[in-house]
Amino acid sequence: MCNLYTVRKTAAEVAAYFGVDNPVQSNAPEEVYPGMPGMVIIEADGTREMRSMTWGFPLRLKGMKPEAKPKPVNNIAELTKPMWVGLARKPQWRCLIPVTHFAEAEGEKGKKTRTWFSLKDEPVFAWGGLWRVNDEWGPVYSGAMTDANEAVAPVHDRMPVLLHPDEHERWLRGSFDDILALQHRKYPSDGIDIERTSELWVRKKAPTDETPSFL
DSSP states (O other): OOOOEEOOSOHHHHHHHHTOSSOOOOOOOSEEOTTSEEEEEEEETTEEEEEEEEESEEEOOTTOOTTSOOEEEOEESOTTSHHHHHHHTSGGGEEEEEESEEEEEESSTTSOEEEEEEETTBSSEEEEEEEEEETTTEEEEEEEEEEOOTTTTTTOSEEEOEEOGGGHHHHHHSOHHHHHHHHHSOOOGGGEEEEEEEEEOOOSSOSOSSOOOBO
């Protein structure tokens, strides 16, 4: 799963990379955790737009008190599942999530550290996702996941659906079969950079600590 990623670029730099004319003035933090705001690229009326949304679709678990805050589902295990398929079939609910690095926890329990992954020769890249408008949280988004390639597998068995620049249009405008194919193919291992750190796997800001991040 992916519960932490960064965008170490300005909104203007991200907008230029994705061909957006008017970058959003976003207060999104550099490190994005589930339940926090992040920058998202959508297409509306044939024009790309950058918007600030909450990372994670709200979900109420059985037994939750009515006043309890929903849990953000920030990862999409399978686009064919009932929770996602209706949105995935409609291009207007697809999005590109700008990322510079995504992180996974590595090491023994209680001493796990952050291992960061990025793309070689790509200062910012796209993670394929879906979005919608929620009555309680407003616009929300979640990122599609796939089986890890050989570079990521030693750390985790899943990874984000990473898109090459020439696949952006296919994700945003392609058929349902097109995006299923992108979810089920593996991103080339030789395109991944790995940075192992001594920084403990601890959330600096954790609005929702019990997160069902994968559905």
